Each structure stands twice: as structure tokens, then as C-alpha cells.
Amino acid sequence: MSDLPHVDLELDCRGRPCPLPVIALSRRIGEVEVRQVVAVVADDVAARYDVPAWCRMRGQESVGQDAADDGVPRYLVRRLS
Amino acid sequence: MTAALDQGYADPRRLHPPARTARLLLDNARQAVAETLGVRPDEVTFTATGTDAVHRGLLGLRRGRERVGPVIVSSAVEHSAIAHAAAWVPGEHVEVGVDAWGRVDQDAFVLAAGAPGVAVAALQSANHEVGTVQPVEAVAAALWGPEAGGVPLFVDARASMGRAPLPRGWDALAGSAHQWGGPAGVGVLLVRKGARWRNPFPGDDRIDERTSGFENVPAALAAAAALQAVVAEQQEVAERQHALIATIRAAVARIADIDVVGDPVDRLPHLLTFSCLYADGEALVDGLARRGFDVASGSACTASSLQPSRVLAAMGALTHGNVRLSLGRESDTAEVDALLSVLPDVVASARAGAGG
Numbered sequence: 253m254s255d256l257p258h259v260d261l262e263l264d265c266r267g268r269p270c271p272l273p274v275i276a277l278s279r280r281i282g283e284v285e286v287r288q289v290v291a292v293v294a295d296d297v298a299a300r301y302d303v304p305a306w307c308r309m310r311g312q313e314s315v316g317q318d319a320a321d322d323g324v325p326r327y328l329v330r331r332l333s
Numbered sequence: 334m335t336a337a338l339d340q341g342y343a344d345p346r347r348l349h350p351p352a353r354t355a356r357l358l359l360d361n362a363r364q365a366v367a368e369t370l371g372v373r374p375d376e377v378t379f380t381a382t383g384t385d386a387v388h389r390g391l392l393g394l395r396r397g398r399e400r401v402g403p404v405i406v407s408s409a410v411e412h413s414a415i416a417h418a419a420a421w422v423p424g425e426h427v428e429v430g431v432d433a434w435g436r437v438d439q440d441a442f443v444l445a446a447g448a449p450g451v452a453v454a455a456l457q458s459a460n461h462e463v464g465t466v467q468p469v470e471a472v473a474a475a476l477w478g479p480e481a482g483g484v485p486l487f488v489d490a491r492a493s494m495g496r497a498p499l500p501r502g503w504d505a506l507a508g509s510a511h512q513w514g515g516p517a518g519v520g521v522l523l524v525r526k527g528a529r530w531r532n533p534f535p536g537d538d539r540i541d542e543r544t545s546g547f548e549n550v551p552a553a554l555a556a557a558a559a560l561q562a563v564v565a566e567q568q569e570v571a572e573r574q575h576a577l578i579a580t581i582r583a584a585v586a587r588i589a590d591i592d593v594v595g596d597p598v599d600r601l602p603h604l605l606t607f608s609c610l611y612a613d614g615e616a617l618v619d620g621l622a623r624r625g626f627d628v629a630s631g632s633a634c635t636a637s638s639l640q641p642s643r644v645l646a647a648m649g650a651l652t653h654g655n656v657r658l659s660l661g662r663e664s665d666t667a668e669v670d671a672l673l674s675v676l677p678d679v680v681a682s683a684r685a686g687a688g689g
Contacts, residue, residue, distance in 0.1 A: 269634060270613075270632070270633060270634065270641075270652070270653040271610070271611050271612060271613060271653040271654060271687055272687070274610065274611065274653065275611050275687060278610075278611065296633075297633055297639070297640055297641060298632070298633045298641045298652045298653050300646075301641060301645070301646045301649070301650075301651075301652045302651055302652055302653050304649065305592065305608075305649060305650060305651040305652070306610065306651070308649070309590065309592055309610060309651065310590075
């Protein structure tokens with residue numbers, strides 16, 4: 253976990269079902285600079301697969317997963333373009 | 334079929350005349366299935382369902398090798414019937430990963446099957462959700478090689494039986510009649526002559542030791558007749574369906590932000606799966622149903638388990654906004670054109686509805 257990058261923007265998607273976490277990610281990734289990192293905090297079961305799949309389809313980089321302070325999974329995405 | 338209902342009602346195990354007639358009809362059904370599939374009649378068992386055939390085939394091979402160990406190896410994209418069967422017995426269930434098209438890593442599969450303590454390996458003939466054909470014959474050959482030393486192979490062929498020839502190399506194999514247009518409630522279990530299969534369930538004093546209870550003779554006959562009919566036109570239907578799916582696949586890929594899933598060429602003829610970014614699977618299913626197209630979905634919101642499809646997850650495919658199309662035997666260009674004319678609007682309104 254210690255080698256995960258610094259998070260520049262965190263999106264709280266707790267309680268929001270798929271596809272809402274990915275929609276939020278797509279709408280707000282433009283708020284960070286290229287090479288910066290967005291974290292999606294989501295308890296929806298599909299986010300674990302759909303955040304990396306979104307990155308593959310949209311040419312962004314999935315850089316891993318950790319957990320928010322309350323234990324909810326947090327998916328990290330680096331903006332590449 | 335009507336004659337079978339009139340004459341095949343009796344228990345084929347009894348000795349009175351109606352039972353002898355039923356026995357004759359059941360043997361006819363067994364013979365017809367064996368000839369159609371190119372196997373021996375004594376390798377064919379009718380089971381209560383396709384799922385029952387999977388459980389009996391997999392767990393029976395495992396029981397036959399119990400002295401070697403309890404471990405079951407399978408691909409990560411098998412039907413959930415494999416996972417449920419494996420969870421029901423003690424011992425580890427090792428799942429081997431797949432590539433982006435859903436095809437199992439053949440070398441990793443053989444390596445895992447060759448590990449100490451492995452009783453049986455299971456690999457589907459083709460994937461039931463995305464259509465990708467699995468390398469069953471190559472895996473079967475390798476399992477007899479030095480790395481695996483003859484680990485028996487169970488093949489879940491439910492998705493392909495009737496649509497494509499059976500692969501060779503299995504020790505036991507399962508099919509399901511409703512998948513080829515036969516009645517629900519008839520499964521087919523094939524056990525290769527000489528395979529070490531032991532009943533994993535309580536035994537029953539039947540003619541066929543691999544099943545239990547009173548076979549549904551009229552339904553078995555109907556299943557056999559349907560299989561003969563489907564296999565007789567298999568090649569022609571498969572070629573037509575393969576081309577129609579290729580057309581749909583190309584058109585779907587032109588809609589923005591769609592992940593088309595599964596092997597484009599080496600696949601089941603009638604199936605196409607794709608996922609639409611930013612859309613809800615249920616909204617897509619409902620939108621298509623309102624326009625007269627009944628489709629399935631592997632998205633979590635549409636599943637009784639509320640979990641996304643294990644197949645899509647194992648492939649790294651997008652799991653939300655998922656649609657699975659399956660062509661009927663009668664599907665034609667006009668039906669495909671009608672679908673393609675409404676699909677962009679259905680996707681757009683599902684995306685608008687998701688809102689965010």
C-alpha cells in the first residue's frame with residue numbers, strides 16, 4: 253500500500269450503484285492535471301472491475317486499489333490524457 | 334412425441350408390458366443421442382437437468398480419483414454449476430485465468446492440473462456468456478502428457494451441444510436439452526467407456542447406475558428428436574448465424590464507448606456480448622424488450638446474486654451496461670437490421686437515464 257501514489261482528487265461514490273461511480277470518474281477526471289491521480293471511493297461491487305475496464309477503454313491508467321478510512325474500497329486512476 | 338406420452342408413461346425398470354415399452358423407448362432415445370453425437374449408447378445417461386449432468390459428471394470423475402486427492406481445477410469462466418459443485422465437496426478448487434477474449438491460459442491450466450492432489454480438471458467447450466471456444470482438445474492431449482499424467486477431463490458442453498461438433502478428449506461431458514431446443518428437465522451425461530467414474534451421490538437400483546429415479550421417457554425422446562433435427566442442419570444454421578453475429582458485432586463496435594466481448598472468430602455461432610459504458614444493464618434489457626427484443630445481461634443489477642458476471646470479471650471486461658444477444662434458429666437479416674436500427678437509441682436513452 254505504501255507505494256501507491258499521492259491522491260489529488262477523491263470522489264465519494266459511497267452508496268451509488270453502477271454505473272454511477274464510473275460516470276462520476278469520467279465527468280471529473282478533467283479536474284486534475286495530466287499525470288495526477290483521482291481516487292474513486294465506491295462500495296458498489298462492480299466498481300472493482302469497471303474502473304480498470306474504463307481506464308482500458310478510455311486510455312487512462314488504473315494504478316491500484318486501497319481503502320478509505322472507513323474501509324470502503326478506493327480505486328486509483330492516473331490521468332494520462 | 335404424442336405417441337411417447339401415450340406409450341412411454343411407465344417406469345422403464347419394471348417388467349410389465351407398458352414398462353417394457355417405456356424401456357424400449359428410452360433405449361431408442363439413448364441410441365439416437367449416441368448416434369447423433371458420435372458416441373456409444375452405453376456412454377449416454379439421461380439426467381434430471383443439465384446442471385445435474387454437470388454435477389454427476391464432475392463429481393463422479395473426482396470420486397473415481399479420490400485416492401489421488403480432492404482438488405478440482407477449472408477455468409475461471411466456467412458456469413457457476415462447477416463452482417457450486419466444487420464448493421459442495423471438501424478440497425480446494427483452483428481456477429485458472431483467461432485472456433481478454435475469455436480463453437483459458439492453456440499452459441497454466443495443464444500446469445495446475447498436473448499439481449499433486451488434483452482429482453479432476455474441468456473445461457467448458459465454449460463459454461456460455463461470451464461464446465469463446467476453449468482449447469479442449471489441446472488441453473486433453475496435454476493432460477495425458479508427462480506434465481499432468483492422465484488427470485481426467487470433465488467438459489461442460491451445454492453451451493455448444495447441437496450447435497457445434499463435440500470436442501474430443503473428454504472423460505465425462507454434460508449437455509442440456511433445452512439449450513438445443515429440446516424440453517427443459519432433460520440433461521445428457523456422457524461418460525467415456527473405461528473412464529473411472531464413481532457415483533458421487535446416493536446410489537439407486539436403476540438400469541443406468543449413473544442416474545437416479547424414474548427417467549422422464551417422453552421428454553428424453555423429445556430431446557433426442559430435437560437433437561437429431563438440430564444437428565442435421567447444424568452447419569447451415571451455424572454459418573448463417575456466424576455471419577449475422579459478425580454483422581451485429583461490427584455495427585455495435587461503431588457505437589461510442591462499447592466494449593465488445595469475446596473472440597470475434599473462434600466462437601459459438603449465435604451469441605454476442607457487449608457492455609455499454611455509462612449505461613445501466615437493466616435499462617438496456619428493458620429498452621430492448623419494449624421494442625420486441627428479449628436479451629440477457631451479465632450486469633450486477635440484473636443478476637439474482639447482485640454480483641457482476643464472473644465471466645466478465647475474469648476477463649477484465651466492463652461489467653455494467655452488459656447485453657447478451659442470442660440468435661434463434663429463424664433469426665434473419667431483417668431481424669438483425671431491425672435490432673440495429675433501434676440499438677443506438679436504446680443505448681443513448683439508457684445513458685441519459687443513468688444521469689450520474
